[in-house]
Amino acid sequence: MNLHSIPPTRCESSSLHRTRTTLRARRSTDQLAPQQLIWPLFVQEGVGQVTPIASMPGCARVSIDQAIEQVAEASRAGLAGIALFPVVPNHLKDPRGQESRNRDGLMARAIRALKAAAPDLLILSDVALDPYSSDGHDGVVIDGKIDNDATLPLLAEMAVVQAQAGADLVAPSDMMDGRIGVIREALDAAGYSQVGICSYAVKYASAFYGPFREALESAPRVGDKRTYQMDPANHREALKEIRLDEDEGADWLMVKPGLPYLDIVSLVRGHSTLPVAVYHVSGEYAMLKAAAAIGMFSYEEALLESLSAMHRAGADLIVTYGALDAGRLLASRLPVSDSPR
Ligand code: PBG
Numbered sequence: 001m002n003l004h005s006i007p008p009t010r011c012e013s014s015s016l017h018r019t020r021t022t023l024r025a026r027r028s029t030d031q032l033a034p035q036q037l038i039w040p041l042f043v044q045e046g047v048g049q050v051t052p053i054a055s056m057p058g059c060a061r062v063s064i065d066q067a068i069e070q071v072a073e074a075s076r077a078g079l080a081g082i083a084l085f086p087v088v089p090n091h092l093k094d095p096r097g098q099e100s101r102n103r104d105g106l107m108a109r110a111i112r113a114l115k116a117a118a119p120d121l122l123i124l125s126d127v128a129l130d131p132y133s134s135d136g137h138d139g140v141v142i143d144g145k146i147d148n149d150a151t152l153p154l155l156a157e158m159a160v161v162q163a164q165a166g167a168d169l170v171a172p173s174d175m176m177d178g179r180i181g182v183i184r185e186a187l188d189a190a191g192y193s194q195v196g197i198c199s200y201a202v203k204y205a206s207a208f209y210g211p212f213r214e215a216l217e218s219a220p221r222v223g224d225k226r227t228y229q230m231d232p233a234n235h236r237e238a239l240k241e242i243r244l245d246e247d248e249g250a251d252w253l254m255v256k257p258g259l260p261y262l263d264i265v266s267l268v269r270g271h272s273t274l275p276v277a278v279y280h281v282s283g284e285y286a287m288l289k290a291a292a293a294i295g296m297f298s299y300e301e302a303l304l305e306s307l308s309a310m311h312r313a314g315a316d317l318i319v320t321y322g323a324l325d326a327g328r329l330l331a332s333r334l335p336v337s338d339s340p341r
Contacts, residue, residue: 032304032311032318034078034330038124038277039323042215043067043110044087055211056282057289059321061087064113070324071118077327081122083171083319084110087216088131096140097132100158108165115166124198124319125167127159127183128174136213136220138174138228146227148176155179156186163192169251171198175228181248198277199250202238202264205229208257208283215282238264242272250274252317257281259306262313269314278310280320288322300329 042061044051049063062070074082086107092099099105107125115123128138129151135141139151151174159170170187172179180199187195205226213219230237242253253272255265256279269276288306292299303322310318320326 032308032326032330034327035080036311036315036317037079037307037323037327038081038083038122038317038319039070039074039079040083040085040319040321041067041070042085042087043106045089045106053211053215055214055286056321057293058325059215059285061215064110067110067114068117071114071121073324074327075118075121077324077331079121079323079327080317081124081168082114083124083126084114084167085126085212085216086110086131090217093132093134095134096154097129097158100129100132100154101161103161103164105161108161111162111165111167122168123166124169124171125162125165127155127162127170127172127179129154130174130218130220131216133218135222136218137223138225139176141222144222146176148178148228151176152179152182156182159183159197160186160190160192163187163190163195167195169196169198171200171254173200173203173256175200175203175225175230177244178248180245180250184249196251197249198252198254199245200256200279201241201245201250201253202255202261202268203229204232204257204261206232206257206260206281206283208260208281211282211286232260235264235267238267239271242268246272246274252277254279254319255315257284258310258315258318258320259284262309265310265313265315275316276314277317277319278313278315280306280310280318280322282321285321300325304329 044061044063046063047065050066051061053059088099111123111125130136130138137146139146162170180197183197252275253268254277255261255268258278258280265278288299288302291297303326307318307326
């Protein structure tokens with residue numbers, strides 16, 4: 001048969017049309033689900049505290065009692081877990097971020113309380129010095145430079161404190177070289193071999209982190225983070241970073257930010273068998289909210305579309321400030337049953 005005798009446009013377009021309409025629900029097994037979403041929470045000291053974050057409408061820094069209510073919501077919505085970040089009071093910040101290793105500090109207390117309140121949710125605890133550092137850097141600053149190797153034991157100790165408090169996965173977001181290996185060793189030596197490591201393996205030096213730094217008041221006092229975070233123009237370096245982190249014992253690999261880096265998500269997915277997470281970061285969330293606020297589009301639609309794109313690119317897990325919103329939306333839009341009757 002001469003294939004050209006069949007008008008290809010007509011044939012294909014009707015098939016595509018059927019896939020988009022009648023068969024849509026049949027393909028739904030590969031759609032995004034609440035169980036793939038992780039919700040970042042900012043905890044602060046106090047009781048009954050809810051301090052909205054101006055650039056991130058809908059997000060707030062909350063005291064532990066309020067965070068307990070948030071995790072109850074997260075659990076009801078069927079989310080995978082939470083990513084926890086502490087808002088450390090300025091008087092507790094110092095150049096070595098000593099507060100990060102305090103077994104009774106805000107972070108450790110929050111992990112304990114939230115794990116008890118919602119044991120089914122995974123707790124990812126942030127490992128990096130910036131929330132605790134008077135320099136606002138992820139590593140120790142010595143003579144105006146980030147000292148990679150001097151930072152490693154501090155990160156390892158911080159990870160052990162968080163594991164002891166009940167974290168399921170420690171999540172090093174600091175980008176120091178060699179940290180996955182030292183953290184793995186320290187966790188194992190302290191008896192926490194069941195605690196995983198979600199490595200921020202591929203983290204770019206990005207303008208999209210602005211609102212997060214406002215939330216934690218953690219912007220670098222001097223300089224920027226380009227000596228340890230990656231160059232947005234570089235994609236080969238991503239493969240090098242994931243190799244190293246895999247060899248050192250990472251359990252999950254994270255790519256960050258999200259939407260502007262979907263090619264990297266896809267690249268990492270294709271080069272690793274580990275679960276791949278992507279971080280839809282503060283600036284991306286803030287853009288959606290800002291655009292929706294001036295009537296450019298629906299926040300809900302744009303959020304779900306963004307998250308579906310990350311899922312399509314190969315992300316198994318998505319960290320997003322819109323996790324609760326998306327989880328609820330997805331649950332309310334569950335497709336009709338796949339089973340034929
Ligand atoms: C720092 C850290 C950052 C984020 C998570 N951990 C910002 C930075 O690197 O300065 C950003 C998350 C976001 O923007 O939502 N350890």
